[in-house]
Structures are given as structure tokens and as C-alpha cells.
Amino acid sequence: MIFISTCSQDETTDIVMRELPTAYVLRFNIDKPDDFAWDFHRDGFRIVDKVSDKELTDKTLTSFYLRKPMYFDLIDVPKYGCVENWRREETDELFNDFFRECQSRGLVTLVRSQNNKYGKLRQLLVAGKHFHVAPWHFFHGELPAELENGRWVVKSMTQTPIGQGKVFFVKEVDPRALDLSYPWFVQERIEGEEEVTVVYIVGKMYAANAPRDSFGGDDSRKALFVNPISWPRCELSPAEERAIKGFMDETGYRFGRFDFIRKDGELWFLELNPNGQWAWLDEKSEHGLVSMVADAIKSEDQAHRASAEWHGDIRMGI
Amino acid sequence: MTPNDIATSIASLGSAEQGGVRWSTMATYCLCGSSQVPDDQRSWD
Incomplete structure (x- = not known):
């Protein structure tokens, strides 16, 4: 049985689950603990979906697909904590540890925990070996001389809430106006024709593009709010x-969605999103992307089931 | 300019009809994230 850990409003999981055998999948929504019962103990574990009565045990687990959890009901945590946040943290830690144990037993699919993870800085350093990369700076305290001229956009490294009901989009700025008491991540603005996104699925690729002028700004995500644009499938050259593939091999990721800008026919790297949303590119499962991902999950799950070491006797605490 | 001067108010964005509503919600939370997301998953956005 495939165990998917995610949140209740993860649309990408909703869509990919349509192409997985329903009876063979248990979806755990980490933001809805009241819908589930669980017991991990020295001899094994049992997880029950109380809504569907579906049950997963150490005897039936074959694969763990970890989706990135997102909490729609953010907890306003006071300085010394609160019991609601304590419950969430305890649940998070248990299932993250369960994921790591499954990974150590070769039972995870597509997404793996990266001890040697690549954040924005490391991605850009590696990307320079494989793609065009616009000049960038992470800086604080002093304005780099290169930023005195040209056009630059500011980005954020993390998803940390900024407060006041605001979100941090990519935005063009005059770096000379930035308050240098904050840490900044800026990159030269790329004047490209289109944005290209590529989903990498264990060696296979699905590419789609959208014209840059359809975004109404420098951040393609902003268009999702006002006028959803279509992302038709497109081709990539062999190079x-x-x-x-070279970037993925070097970083060790097996799955992820790249963002590029195509300028004068060439790809310029923006970032890799190793476990975010991707199913809006094929929301009706008609372009092949959802099938590619579902097939990869099923294929890896088949391999797990065929493993004599684990087949039918996946035990905890050994 | 501080980060607050650069960031965009969610309320000012409005929301698209049909499928855009759901994906815009996801995008919001992809952007906002949560302080509770474990460190080893934070890079998986």
C-alpha cells in the first residue's frame, strides 16, 4: 500500500491520486489529525483513516510518497508556545521520522530527504555549470558595486511569513533604495520571451511554457490570482x-520542477522546486504529466513490492 | 525600502474564478509557507 503524507488542500495530490489505485493508497492529511488514528510501537505500526476505515500497517506498507505539508490554518504561536502548536509539532516530527525510517529501508518514492540539500545559493552555484545564469547577489550591510547599474529583481530565500497579510513576490527594485540592514537576494532581470517550467520525473521530463508578458509582473505565480494563464507543453532540445539531467545528477534530486526563462532561444536558470505544486500544468490529466508522475510512483512501488527483503514483512524496530 | 515595502498584500490580489481560485490559494501558501514547516522540508518548496 502507498502512503501519501500531505495536507488536506494539496491539489496536486488530489489530481495524481486519480491515477493511482484508490484502494491501494492511504492519504494522510497532517493538518487533519482528528481524521486518523495511529500507533507506532516496537513491533510495527498501524495507521487508520477513520473516515474511510482504510488501514495501513507494517505488513502492508510498500511505498511512502512525501508531499510538502502546508498549513492553511496557521497557528498564532505565542512566545512560550501553545498546545495547538505542540500537537502539530509532535505529529510532524513523528511522521517525518517515519519518513526517514522508510527512506533508510528503501521504501520512499520520488521525493527523498536531502541531508545534502540545495537551497537557493547552492542551486545557483551548481546551475552555473549547466545553464545560463543571470548575475545574482545575496548581500547585507553594503551595496555590491555591480548593483549600482542595470535592472534587478528582488527575491526571497525562504517562505517565512512576512506579516501584515503580505507575500513576497519577485519584484523589480532599484537596489540603491534597499534598506541594507536586511539580508537581500537580488538577481539581474532577464529580458526573455517566455518562462519555461520543466518537471523532472526520475529521468523523464515534461516541459511547458508561457509568454512572459502574460504574467502582469515578474512573478508568474501572481497571474494565478487574476488571470490564470495556460502552460502548453513544449519541446526541449537534446542539449x-x-x-x-546533469543538474539533477549533481544535486542528487530525482524529482522536481524547474523554472527557466527562455531568452534568445536559450534557457536561463531560475530555480528548482523539489517538492512543490506542479499539477496545474495538467489539471485535467490530458497532457500526460499526471500519468508520467503516477506511472513513476507505481513503477517504484512495484519495485518495492518485488523486493524479497521487504515483501510482506515490513517490520519496525528491527 | 524594507521587505514590508516590497511585499504585496494578499488582499490586493483578488482571486481568479474557476480553477484559479484553488491554485491561487496554493500559490499563496507556497509563498507564505509556515514557520512550522520542518527545516528538512523547507527547501522542498
């Missing part, structure tokens, strides 16, 4: 596919 581009080799570059993408």
Missing part, C-alpha cells in the same frame, strides 16, 4: 535535456 537542454542533458543540462537538466
Whole structure:
């Protein structure tokens, strides 16, 4: 049985689950603990979906697909904590540890925990070996001389809430106006024709594009709020596919969605999103992306089931 | 300019109809995230 850990409003999981055998999947929504019962003990574990009565045990687990949890009901945590946040943290830690144990037993699919993870800085350093990369700076305290001229956009490294009901989009700024008491991440603005996104699925690739002028700004996500644009499937050249594979091989990721800008026919790297949303590119499962991901999950799950070491006797605490 | 001067108010964005509503919600939370997301998953956005 495939165990998917996610949140209740993860649309990408909703869509990919349509192509997985329903009876063979248990979806755990980490933001809805009241819908589930669980017991991990020295001899094994049992997880029950109380809504569907579906049950997963150490005897039936074959694969763990970890989705990134997002909490729609953010907890306003006071300085010394609160019991609601304590409950969430305890649940998070248990299932993250369960995931790591499954990974150590070779039972995870697509997404793996990266001890040697690549954040924005490391991605840009590696990307320079494989793609065009616009000049960038992470800086604080002093304005780098290169930023005195040209056009630059500001980005954020993390998803940390900024407060006041605001979100941090990519935005063009005059770096000379930035308050240098904050840490900044800026990159030269790329004047490209289109944005290209590529989903990498264990060696296979699905590419889609959208014209830059359809976004109404520098951040493609902003268009999702006002006028959803379509992202038709597009082709990559063999050289581009080799570059993408080279980046993934070097970083160790097996799955992820790249963002690029195409300028004068060439790909310029923006970032890799290793476990975010991707199913809006094929919301009706008609372009092949959802099938590619579902097939990869099923294929890896089949391999797990065929493993004599684990088949039918996956025990905890050994 | 501080980060607050650069960030965009969610309320000012409005929301698209049909499928855009759901994906805009996801995008909001992809952007906002949560302080509770474990460190080893924070890079998986």
C-alpha cells in the first residue's frame, strides 16, 4: 500500500491520486489529525483513516510518497508556545521520522530527504555549470558595486511569513533604495520571451511554457490570482535535456520542477522546486504529466513490492 | 525600502474564478509557507 503524507488542500495530490489505485493508497492529511488514528510501537505500526476505515500497517506498507505539508490554518504561536502548536509539532516530527525510517529501508518514492540539500545559493552555484545564469547577489550591510547599474529583481530565500497579510513576490527594485540592514537576494532581470517550467520525473521530463508578458509582473505565480494563464507543453532540445539531467545528477534530486526563462532561444536558470505544486500544468490529466508522475510512483512501488527483503514483512524496530 | 515595502498584500490580489481560485490559494501558501514547516522540508518548496 502507498502512503501519501500531505495536507488536506494539496491539489496536486488530489489530481495524481486519480491515477493511482484508490484502494491501494492511504492519504494522510497532517493538518487533519482528528481524521486518523495511529500507533507506532516496537513491533510495527498501524495507521487508520477513520473516515474511510482504510488501514495501513507494517505488513502492508510498500511505498511512502512525501508531499510538502502546508498549513492553511496557521497557528498564532505565542512566545512560550501553545498546545495547538505542540500537537502539530509532535505529529510532524513523528511522521517525518517515519519518513526517514522508510527512506533508510528503501521504501520512499520520488521525493527523498536531502541531508545534502540545495537551497537557493547552492542551486545557483551548481546551475552555473549547466545553464545560463543571470548575475545574482545575496548581500547585507553594503551595496555590491555591480548593483549600482542595470535592472534587478528582488527575491526571497525562504517562505517565512512576512506579516501584515503580505507575500513576497519577485519584484523589480532599484537596489540603491534597499534598506541594507536586511539580508537581500537580488538577481539581474532577464529580458526573455517566455518562462519555461520543466518537471523532472526520475529521468523523464515534461516541459511547458508561457509568454512572459502574460504574467502582469515578474512573478508568474501572481497571474494565478487574476488571470490564470495556460502552460502548453513544449519541446526541449537534446542539449537542454542533458543540462537538466546533469543538474539533477549533481544535486542528487530525482524529482522536481524547474523554472527557466527562455531568452534568445536559450534557457536561463531560475530555480528548482523539489517538492512543490506542479499539477496545474495538467489539471485535467490530458497532457500526460499526471500519468508520467503516477506511472513513476507505481513503477517504484512495484519495485518495492518485488523486493524479497521487504515483501510482506515490513517490520519496525528491527 | 524594507521587505514590508516590497511585499504585496494578499488582499490586493483578488482571486481568479474557476480553477484559479484553488491554485491561487496554493500559490499563496507556497509563498507564505509556515514557520512550522520542518527545516528538512523547507527547501522542498
